[in-house]
Amino acid sequence: MNKVENSNTEENKKSLNFIEAIVEKDLKEGKNDGRVQTRFPPEPNGYLHIGHAKAICIDFGIAERYNGVCNLRFDDTNPIKEDAEYVEAIKDNIHWLGFEWGEIFHASDYFQQLWDFAVKLIKEGKAYIDEQSAEEIAKQKGTTTKSGTNSPYRDRPIEENLALFEKMNSGDLPEGSMVLRAKIDMAAANMHLRDPLIYRIIHTPHHMTGTTWKAYPMYDFAHGQCDYFEGVTHSICTLEFDVHRPLYDWFIDQLADSDYRPHQYEFNRLNLTYTMMSKRRLLELVEKKLVSGWDDPRMPTLAGLKRRGYTPASIRNFIDRIGYTKYDGMIDLALLEHSIREDLNAKTARVSGVLDPIKLIITNYPEDKTEKMVTVNNPEDDTMGIREISFTKELYIERDDFMEDAPKKYFRLTPGNETRLKSAYIVKCTGCKKDEKGNVVEVYAEYDPLTKSGMPDSGRKVKGTIHWISVHHSINTEVRLYDRLFTVEDPANAKDKDLKELINPDSLKVLNNCKVEECLKDAQPGDSFQFQRIGYFNVDIDSTPDKLVFNRTVPLRDSWAKKK
Ligand code: ATP
Ligand code: MG
Numbered sequence: 001m002n003k004v005e006n007s008n009t010e011e012n013k014k015s016l017n018f019i020e021a022i023v024e025k026d027l028k029e030g031k032n033d034g035r036v037q038t039r040f041p042p043e044p045n046g047y048l049h050i051g052h053a054k055a056i057c058i059d060f061g062i063a064e065r066y067n068g069v070c071n072l073r074f075d076d077t078n079p080i081k082e083d084a085e086y087v088e089a090i091k092d093n094i095h096w097l098g099f100e101w102g103e104i105f106h107a108s109d110y111f112q113q114l115w116d117f118a119v120k121l122i123k124e125g126k127a128y129i130d131e132q133s134a135e136e137i138a139k140q141k142g143t144t145t146k147s148g149t150n151s152p153y154r155d156r157p158i159e160e161n162l163a164l165f166e167k168m169n170s171g172d173l174p175e176g177s178m179v180l181r182a183k184i185d186m187a188a189a190n191m192h193l194r195d196p197l198i199y200r201i202i203h204t205p206h207h208m209t210g211t212t213w214k215a216y217p218m219y220d221f222a223h224g225q226c227d228y229f230e231g232v233t234h235s236i237c238t239l240e241f242d243v244h245r246p247l248y249d250w251f252i253d254q255l256a257d258s259d260y261r262p263h264q265y266e267f268n269r270l271n272l273t274y275t276m277m278s279k280r281r282l283l284e285l286v287e288k289k290l291v292s293g294w295d296d297p298r299m300p301t302l303a304g305l306k307r308r309g310y311t312p313a314s315i316r317n318f319i320d321r322i323g324y325t326k327y328d329g330m331i332d333l334a335l336l337e338h339s340i341r342e343d344l345n346a347k348t349a350r351v352s353g354v355l356d357p358i359k360l361i362i363t364n365y366p367e368d369k370t371e372k373m374v375t376v377n378n379p380e381d382d383t384m385g386i387r388e389i390s391f392t393k394e395l396y397i398e399r400d401d402f403m404e405d406a407p408k409k410y411f412r413l414t415p416g417n418e419t420r421l422k423s424a425y426i427v428k429c430t431g432c433k434k435d436e437k438g439n440v441v442e443v444y445a446e447y448d449p450l451t452k453s454g455m456p457d458s459g460r461k462v463k464g465t466i467h468w469i470s471v472h473h474s475i476n477t478e479v480r481l482y483d484r485l486f487t488v489e490d491p492a493n494a495k496d497k498d499l500k501e502l503i504n505p506d507s508l509k510v511l512n513n514c515k516v517e518e519c520l521k522d523a524q525p526g527d528s529f530q531f532q533r534i535g536y537f538n539v540d541i542d543s544t545p546d547k548l549v550f551n552r553t554v555p556l557r558d559s560w561a562k563k564k
Contacts, residue, residue, distance in 0.1 A: 037071070038234050039227065042090050045083070096302065129178050129180055173214075202216050273330055299485070309344075348378065353534060357514070358441070359395070359397075362445055390473040411463035424468070425447040478550070538550065
């Protein structure tokens with residue numbers, strides 16, 4: 001694909017996606033007076049999810065790259081499902097991802113213009129009021145191989161249509177008693193052109209317009225016209241709208257009084273394994289309390305991912321990697337996890353966290369001695385510096401870093417074996433103490449003072465290195481371990497299944513007795529760390545001054561890859 005002359009060199013290295021290629025071609029041909037205008041059009045009926053991030057990145061990304069503008073438009077044509085809470089959350093999410101909109105619009109801003117356009121269609125004999133039930137209308141629709149049949153109301157006189165349309169909006173008629181339909185072609189090959197519904201009656205008050213309207217435009221009737229009113233040049237949406245495009249163009253043709261036309265382009269939506277992406281289903285998870293809320297760290301919502309410790313950069317890199325195409329597919333969740341690991345690897349300090357602690361006593365170490373060991377904060381980034389950690393006689397280590405009867409290849413603590421305590425000494429395990437039930441309660445080892453980390457190599461070969469925390473320099477924390485929310489690879493395809501049956505019962509494990517280094521005591525919600533050898537963790541908003549709560553963002557390695 002061609003490279004662009006006017007974009008910066010960094011971006012030049014990458015080939016264009018097909019939408020960028022279209023925009024560049026349009027610019028070259030001088031279309032739209034050289035203007036690029038996009039919009040991101042969420043329906044405020046739920047929180048944004050990772051799929052929306054894909055739409056956000058292309059809508060805002062195109063505007064940014066070509067000196068255009070991307071407006072935020074709330075597609076609020078259905079008052080029943082919409083809420084102001086969602087509007088605020090959507091704005092937060094977009095800013096969090098690092099994008100800025102030009103203006104904020106609402107489809108409801110155009111209710112009067114849309115109404116006037118509908119009246120124009122009626123007056124031109126291109127729309128009529130149908131009093132049949134939804135079922136009757138559906139029956140007349142025909143099939144892909146068979147034409148539809150005309151409604152008995154199709155040739156209603158214009159004056160009657162105008163009067164009934166007014167009545168639809170009066171509040172006197174029950175919902176579903178009549179609809180306004182465009183009069184196009186009941187034999188059209190494209191089913192969407194078979195006299196589509198354009199207005200219906202809804203009595204629920206609207207979050208923006210209150211009780212002003214009782215007749216509301218359908219999505220298909222509103223969307224393209226809003227694009228037109230705003231001056232959108234490239235209206236980018238997902239592939240399922242491909243079949244709606246002829247209708248989009250038909251409406252615009254009836255409306256346009258100049259050469260200007262917004263154009264719709266479709267890309268493949270994001271589907272992720274083990275992830276459900278429909279707002280309706282996500283709402284169900286929230287309402288049935290199967291998760292703690294829209295921002296439960298297991299949710300694929302941007303609010304959930306943020307709380308889980310995902311960074312905007314990791315999400316944008318992920319979206320960049322998967323790209324934009326014209327065919328649907330399924331993306332492996334492991335790729336998203338790879339993106340966050342990559343970002344946190346570069347940015348986070350390495351600290352010690354012990355999830356399942358057991359005491360290790362260094363029997364030949366002085367009782368009241370404390371040594372300061374020096375450790376590098378992030379081997380990937382020298383600018384993050386070094387810090388001191390306290391080493392004492394009593395340490396916490398992970399329970400599974402000790403094994404009494406270990407197999408041959410076990411290089412950690414087992415009686416007789418030598419192991420390095422990271423950034424400290426080589427120790428030789430000498431045994432353990434057990435309670436009356438046979439559970440190990442303490443592990444013993446002896447250290448060799450000549451093996452202090454940083455000292456000239458003693459020539460000793462030790463295969464295992466484990467992490468540790470001085471008991472008297474540790475703080476107690478809660479750690480929440482998350483795993484994928486669903487057990488099935490494609491939960492979106494299990495529409496008829498009860499959500500409860502699809503949920504992974506191990507998707508949340510709460511550990512209450514974890515230890516972290518005391519240097520974390522002032523960590524703030526959102527701060528991320530690498531607990532060395534374990535994974536990336538961030539401080540949850542549930543933390544209190546007395547007790548930190550950590551979320552596991554992602555383990556260091558993909559544990560599922562091994563299980564396969
Ligand atoms: P849902 O079915 O999850 O509610 P939606 O398409 O109804 O999604 P909208 O609020 O209408 O949600 O979507 C706003 C924009 O985000 C639309 O342009 C839509 O095509 C896009 N979008 C929604 N889901 C995805 C996805 N999984 N991948 C890419 N884009 C998406
Ligand atoms: Mg929608």
